[in-house]
Amino acid sequence: MSDWLGPQEWQAVLLSLQVALVATAASLPLAVAVAWLLARRRFPGHDLLSALVHLPLVMPPVVTGYLLLITFGTQGPVGGLLKQMGIVLAFRWTGAALATAIMSFPLMVRAIRLGFENVDPRLEQAAATLGAPRAMIFLSVTLPLMLPAILAGITLGFAKAMGEFGATITFVSNIPGQTQTLPSAIYALLSTPSGEGPAMRLVLISAAISIGAVLASEALARRMAR
Amino acid sequence: MIEVEFQRGFPGLSLDVAFQAPAGITALFGPSGCGKTTTVNAVAGLLRPDRGRIVLNGRVLFDGRTDLPPQARRIGYVFQDARLFPHLSVARNLRFAARWRRGADADFDRITAMLDLGPLLHRRPATLSGGERQRVAIGRALLSAPELLVMDEPLAALDEARKTEILPWLERLRDEVRLPMLYVSHSVPEVLRLANSVVLMQQGRVRHAGPLTEVLADPALAPLMGARxxxxxxxxxxxxxxxxxxxxxxxxxxxxxxxxxxxxxxxxxxxxxxxxxxxxxxxxxxxxxxxxxxxxxxxxxxxxxxxxxxxxxxxxxxxxxxxxxxxxxxxxxxxxxxxxxxxxxx
The missing domain is CATH 2.40.50.100 (RNA polymerase II/Efflux pump adaptor protein, barrel-sandwich hybrid domain)
Incomplete structure (x- = not known):
């Protein structure tokens, strides 16, 4: 195996998996909350929140990365505060997780929001007449009925996080072993004379992970629909 | 005994409703769009009136200051479209209320037997016929230990054969479960068969409320019931x-x-x-x-x-x-x- 792919490449694959899993898991609760707000609540600033959530989807990733750098960099307003608390994001794998989380957030919110919109609020009314407290209506009626949408959100978010390149490389650079994710590694290999072979192998791994994620989520969705 | 009196404005229809329903089945009767469903929704707490007063067995459900949520009203609601939870089996639909309401579920065996739900318990709502679905919905509402049962045209979505299948169950319900019921309908035969008192509604107002025999013998109300x-x-x-x-x-x-x-x-x-x-x-x-x-x-x-x-x-x-x-x-x-x-x- 080790001559098929060098240790540096393996590191990039593992780092990408770590970054994508952490980014997806950490942003899921927030994505559910924001999707619920956008789907079920009308409040001043509703459309503004929606636009803000979608911003990373429509802006060039480089711009998002740059904005992250000036906000969360050690000299930035938030990054400075975090540094005093001993947390540094810029040029660290945690920064890569933040960048990919922000880039995949709109995709997760969109998928989960659709789920909320597809749950018939009349079923929630029925649960209320049967005495279910609000929180229990959410947990025992709304959430189970929208699990497929949440699963779709997780899959989309994870796939996007695995592939995120522009914002990540701008915010945390491309340091092998520290911030070099799978796409950054492919990019780096393509600019070295003998890198095409390993690059192609990384491309295959990347495709295998993405297809595997989609297949796993579909299998799960089928099991839940039973 | 339920006392209802409230106003609620909508674009195109303003509701001004007042009636009292005694024990037994009270039919809310009137043409489509006259405000029957809106009225029972206000009683069940699914719709907030602009002002008014709703009292069930001496308990204030709504009076401007008090506005109990549906959870606290103890009103079982059988919806026209059943609204069974599609992800739960029939048994778990029936036992849904027992998870948070004391006294619910106590009559599980008696009510499943009365509505003949035993053979359906392990099925999913999607596999039930329209009539079976409505029977489960009735059982689920009864098993939530309600003080009043509201039924919003429970037969309207069914074909004639299914209607004749469900009507005897409703009669049994009336005779065996001593529970006051509000029954929304625009079908005279259903009202005749089930109700003992009638609230006649027209364009958001109560035209008349009283015993069924009195309403049927009133020439001024005859056009509302339909000349035939x-x-x-x-x-x-x-x-x-x-x-x-x-x-x-x-x-x-x-x-x-x-x-x-x-x-x-x-x-x-x-x-x-x-x-x-x-x-x-x-x-x-x-x-x-x-x-x-x-x-x-x-x-x-x-x-x-x-x-x-x-x-x-x-x-x-x-x-x-x-x-x-x-x-x-x-x-x-x-x-x-x-x-x-x-x-x-x-």
């Missing part, structure tokens, strides 16, 4: 079977002879449609109709004559020309010739 359906409902008891096979049924309006085979003592409700009644000033002779009862005119309105027959009230539908020919007016004595009677169980 107008007519009285009177109570009677079979007293004797006569040699030629006819049964004599005693009513407060006098004896009525009917071709039916029921043992003496059977209590019946007789439905006498207004267009099945002929009026005659003289005592009728040489008629094939068996039942001619002496009557007094109380009121004449829009081609409907309201008659007093002893303690009973009846309607006869006649033309203005007949009114003139017979010189009918309030207080006039006449004979009501009943062409046909339909018999409803008591």
């Amino acid at each position: 359906e107008a007519g009285a409902l009177i109570a009677g008891t079979v007293v004797a079977r006569e040699a030629d096979g006819l049964s004599r049924v005693m009513t407060a309006a006098g004896p009525i002879w009917l071709a039916l085979d029921r043992p003496p003592g059977t209590r019946l409700r007789l439905r006498i449609l207004a267009h099945e009644v002929i009026l005659s000033r003289a005592a009728p002779q040489g008629l094939s109709a068996l039942n001619a009862l002496p009557a007094t005119v109380i009121d004449i309105r829009d081609g409907m004559v309201q008659l007093a027959l002893g303690d009973e009230r009846m309607l006869a539908q006649i033309t203005p020309r007949s009114v003139q020919m017979l010189d009918l007016k309030a207080g006039a004595a006449c004979h009501a010739i009943v062409k046909s009677v339909s018999v409803l169980p008591s």
Whole structure:
């Protein structure tokens, strides 16, 4: 195996998996909350929140990365505060997780929001007449009925996080072993004379992970629909 | 006992509703769009009135200051579209309320037996027929330990065959579960079969609320029930079977002879449609109709004559020309010739 792919490449694959899993898991609760707000609540600033959530989807990733750098960099307003608390994001794998989380957030919110919109609020009314407290209506009626949408959100978010390149490389650079994710590694290999072979192998791994994620989520969705 | 009084404005319809419903089944009757469903939604807490007062068995549910959420109202709601939880089995749908409401689920065995739900318990709602779904919905509402049951046209989404399948269950419910019920309907046959009192609604207002027999014998309300359906409902008891096979049924309006085979003592409700009644000033002779009862005119309105027959009230539908020919007016004595009677169980 080790001559098929060098240790540096393996590191990039593992780092990408770590970054994508952490980014997806950490942003899921927030994505559910924001999707619920956008789907079920009308409040001043509703459309503004929606636009803000979608911003990373429509802006060039480089711009998002740059904005992250000036906000969360050690000299930035938030990054400075975090540094005093001993947390540094810029040029660290945690920064890569933040960048990919922000880039995949709109995709997760969109998928989960659709789920909320597809749950018939009349079923929630029925649960209320049967005495279910609000929180229990959410947990025992709304959430189970929208699990497929949440699963779709997780899959989309994870796939996007695995592939995120522009914002990540701008915010945390491309340091092998520290911030070099799978796409950054492919990019780096393509600019070295003998890198095409390993690059192609990384491309295959990347495709295998993405297809595997989609297949796993579909299998799960089928099991839940039973 | 539920006391309802509230106002609520909508674009195009303003609701101003006030009525009291006694024990038994109270039908909210009226044409589509008159505010029946909105009214029961306000009672169940699914819709907030602008102002008013809703009291159930002395407990204030809403009065401007108090506004209990649906969870705290203890009102079982059977929706027109059943609204079973698609991700739960029938059994878990039925036991849904037991998770947070004390006293719910206590009658599980009795109610599943009464509605014959045993064979369905392990099925998913998606695999049930419309009638089965409605039966489960009724069971689920009953098992939430309600103080009032609201049913919003529970038969409207069903075809005729399914309706005849469900109606006996509803009758059993009325007779076995002593629970006051509000029953939304725009079907006269359903109201006749189930209800003992009626709230007649029209364009967001209550036109009349009272016992079913009173509403049916009121000529002013006849157009609301539909001209073909107008007519009285009177109570009677079979007293004797006569040699030629006819049964004599005693009513407060006098004896009525009917071709039916029921043992003496059977209590019946007789439905006498207004267009099945002929009026005659003289005592009728040489008629094939068996039942001619002496009557007094109380009121004449829009081609409907309201008659007093002893303690009973009846309607006869006649033309203005007949009114003139017979010189009918309030207080006039006449004979009501009943062409046909339909018999409803008591």
